[in-house]
Amino acid sequence: MKILFLCTANSCRSVLCEAMFNHLAPDGFKAYSAGSHPSGQVNPMSLKTLEKAGIPTKDLYSKSNDVHQSLSPDFVITVCDKAAGEACPVFFGPSTKAHWGLADPSEHIGSSEEIEAAFDATLVQIEKRIQAFLSLPLQQLSAEQLNAELALIGTL
Numbered sequence: 001m002k003i004l005f006l007c008t009a010n011s012c013r014s015v016l017c018e019a020m021f022n023h024l025a026p027d028g029f030k031a032y033s034a035g036s037h038p039s040g041q042v043n044p045m046s047l048k049t050l051e052k053a054g055i056p057t058k059d060l061y062s063k064s065n066d067v068h069q070s071l072s073p074d075f076v077i078t079v080c081d082k083a084a085g086e087a088c089p090v091f092f093g094p095s096t097k098a099h100w101g102l103a104d105p106s107e108h109i110g111s112s113e114e115i116e117a118a119f120d121a122t123l124v125q126i127e128k129r130i131q132a133f134l135s136l137p138l139q140q141l142s143a144e145q146l147n148a149e150l151a152l153i154g155t156l
Contacts (some may be wrong), residue, residue, distance in 0.1 A: 001138075003031045004073040004095075010035025010062045011043045013079040013102045013122065016050065020126050023055045024134060032071060038062040043106050049119040077150075080104065096143070098150035100129055128156050 003021060007014035014033035021031035039062050047057045078099045102125065108118035132153045141149065 001029045001075075002071060002073040003029070003075040003077065004068060004071060005031060005033045006065065006076060006078045007033070007035050007080040008037050009039040010064075011039040011041060012046050012104060012106045013126075015042050015046050015060050015062070016123055017077070017079055017100075017126050017130070019050050019055050019057065019060060020123065021130050024127070024130055026134070029134075032068055032073070034063050034065045034068055036065055038064050045106065045115065045119050049116075049123050052120075053123060075150075096146060096150065098147070098154060100150075100154040102126070125156070129153050132156060 005014040005017035005021070010033055014035065018031045018033035021029070025031065041062050042057075042060050047060070050057050050060075072093060073095045076095045076097045078097075079102050102122055103118075105115070105118035105122045108115050110118075133150075136146070136149055138146070
């Protein structure tokens with residue numbers, strides 16, 4: 001099963017989701033991330049937050065949706081409101097789509113400790129959502145039930 005997390009810049013939230021999902025996922029599950037307007041680099045604080053949590057960062061980089069043209073993901077999940085308002089590229093096909101909006105910790109204003117705390121809180125929220133996703137009985141849910149569950153997870 002393939003899941004693609006989309007954001008605009010692919011430097012923070014979508015990258016955190018990709019890394020956390022791959023850290024928690026069982027064999028046969030793989031996450032990817034991309035951005036509609038990638039920044040070209042992963043936010044250094046995202047990498048620091050992941051490393052602090054013991055999550056590998058080696059293969060993470062900021063990339064465009066185009067990189068995944070042939071991916072055919074099972075799920076496409078937008079994690080920022082800007083990306084949620086954009087049309088998913090046609091080449092993502094019939095994948096199940098959901099929106100799990102997250103506040104952007106890179107836009108947090110405050111001391112370095114407060115900014116670090118915002119990144120940590122975002123990673124905790126992502127972990128809750130991914131744990132909820134991974135606990136779903138995917139094979140037993142109708143498309144309608146699955147969409148409802150995914151929408152609910154986006155509120156956690």
